[in-house]
Amino acid sequence: MLAEIFRKLKYWRKTDRIGPDIPLTHWRLYFRSTMLKLCKKKFHHFADTAELRPGCYVVGCSQISIGNRVVIRPNTQLHGETATAAVSIVIEDDVLIGSGVNIYVENHRFSNPDIPIIDQGHESSRPVRICKGAWLGANVVVLPGVTIGEGAVIGAGAVVTKDIPPHGVAVGAAARVVKQLR
Numbered sequence: 001m002l003a004e005i006f007r008k009l010k011y012w013r014k015t016d017r018i019g020p021d022i023p024l025t026h027w028r029l030y031f032r033s034t035m036l037k038l039c040k041k042k043f044h045h046f047a048d049t050a051e052l053r054p055g056c057y058v059v060g061c062s063q064i065s066i067g068n069r070v071v072i073r074p075n076t077q078l079h080g081e082t083a084t085a086a087v088s089i090v091i092e093d094d095v096l097i098g099s100g101v102n103i104y105v106e107n108h109r110f111s112n113p114d115i116p117i118i119d120q121g122h123e124s125s126r127p128v129r130i131c132k133g134a135w136l137g138a139n140v141v142v143l144p145g146v147t148i149g150e151g152a153v154i155g156a157g158a159v160v161t162k163d164i165p166p167h168g169v170a171v172g173a174a175a176r177v178v179k180q181l182r
Contacts, residue, residue, distance in 0.1 A: 070091050095133065
C-alpha cells in the first residue's frame, strides 16, 4: 500500500491535468495566488486576469491557452489533447463560460462493430477555438474541430457540432444559429 501511495503522489505531481481527483494540486484553485502560480506552470498560456475555479477538470493543460478575463466555472471540463497538438484549445479574451461546459478535441473511434469501442482508440484530435467575447451558457458541449466566432452566444445546453459565425446566437442539440447580433 505504501508503494501505491508513492506512485499516486508522483503521478499527481507530474500529470498534465487539474481536477478534484488530483488533490495535490486541486486545493490550489481555492486561493487566487496559488491558482495563478499553478495555472501559469501547467497551461500553454494562462492570462494574469483569468481564473480556474475549484471543481473544474482539465486534461492536457499544456496544450490549452486561456486569455484575459476568462473564468472557468465549477463543473466545467476541458479535454485538451495531450500527445501531438501544440495548442488544442484556445479560449480568447473576455469569453464567458457558464458552469458545466464541456469542450472536447478528440472522440472515440467506433467504426468496427466487432471490436468493443473501448479497444478502438481515438480519432485524431481537432483543435477548438472560442473567439473573443463569446458566451457559452451553462452545460454547453463543444465537440472537436469547432470554432465559435467573436461575440457569439451559445444557449444553455446546446451541443455545438460545427462552427458558429461571429455574433451568431446558437441553440439546441445540434446547435443551429437562430439569430445574428450584427
